[in-house]
Amino acid sequence: MQARLVAKDIACRRGERLLFRRLSFACEAGEAIHVVGANGVGKSSLIRILAGLLRPFAGAVERTGAAGLVDERLALDTNLALGQALAFWERIDGCRDPGRALELLQLEPLMDVPVRYLSTGQKKRAALARLLNRDCPIWLLDEPLNGLDSQAQTAFETLIARHCAAGGVAIAASHQPIALPAPAIIDLAEYAA
Numbered sequence: 001m002q003a004r005l006v007a008k009d010i011a012c013r014r015g016e017r018l019l020f021r022r023l024s025f026a027c028e029a030g031e032a033i034h035v036v037g038a039n040g041v042g043k044s045s046l047i048r049i050l051a052g053l054l055r056p057f058a059g060a061v062e063r064t065g066a067a068g069l070v071d072e073r074l075a076l077d078t079n080l081a082l083g084q085a086l087a088f089w090e091r092i093d094g095c096r097d098p099g100r101a102l103e104l105l106q107l108e109p110l111m112d113v114p115v116r117y118l119s120t121g122q123k124k125r126a127a128l129a130r131l132l133n134r135d136c137p138i139w140l141l142d143e144p145l146n147g148l149d150s151q152a153q154t155a156f157e158t159l160i161a162r163h164c165a166a167g168g169v170a171i172a173a174s175h176q177p178i179a180l181p182a183p184a185i186i187d188l189a190e191y192a193a
C-alpha cells in the first residue's frame, strides 16, 4: 500500500476569520496523527482541507494514495435498506470482499433495516464499513468514535492499527482519547492565528 500525506505551511480561513496558520507535517506510511483542540479551533476544517474538500487559505497538501473520509455526514441513501445502500457503493468502489466490513463492524443483522431507522452508533458503523470497502491508503477521520459503544470503539481502534501496519496512514480529529499506533499529536491551538 502506497500512502503518504504531507501538509505544507497550511493556513485556514473560514468566513472572515483566520483559524490557524503555519501548519506543516508529514504522515508517512504506517503512521497516525491525532488532531486535538477546543471546539471551533478548526479540526473539522483541517480534515476537509486534507481531504481536498476545502481550499486552504495558504499552503498545499500532497497525497500519495486515495483518501477516504469519515465525518458526521453519512454518504448513504437513507431511504434504502442498509444492505442495498452499501451495495450501491460497493459496485462503484469495486469492493471485492464486502462481507469483511459487515462482519468486522457487526452489521449483518441490520442489512434489511432502512438507513434512516439506524441509531447514531449504527449509522457510524455503516460509515466505517464504507471506508473499509473503499480500501483507501489514507484514512481521514473526523470524530470517528462518536456514537460508538465501547466494544465498537475498541474494534475500530484495532482496524486503524491494522490499516497502519499494512502501510496506510490515519489522521483522526477526536475529542475523546483514541488509541492510534504511536500517534503524533497535533494541537491546533499551537497554530492559532
Ligand SMILES: Nc1ncnc2c1ncn2[C@@H]1O[C@H](COP(=O)(O)OP(=O)(O)OP(=O)(O)O)[C@@H](O)[C@H]1O
Pocket (backbone or CB within 6 Å): 014, 015, 016, 019, 037, 038, 039, 040, 041, 042, 043, 044, 045, 046
Ligand atoms: N462555512 C463556514 N463559513 C464560516 N465559518 C465557518 C464555516 N464552517 C465553519 N466555520 C467556523 O469555523 C470554525 C471552525 O469550525 P470547525 O468545524 O473546523 O471546528 P472544530 O475544531 O472541528 O470544532 P468542534 O470541536 O466543535 O467540532 C468555527 O468557528 C465555525 O463556526
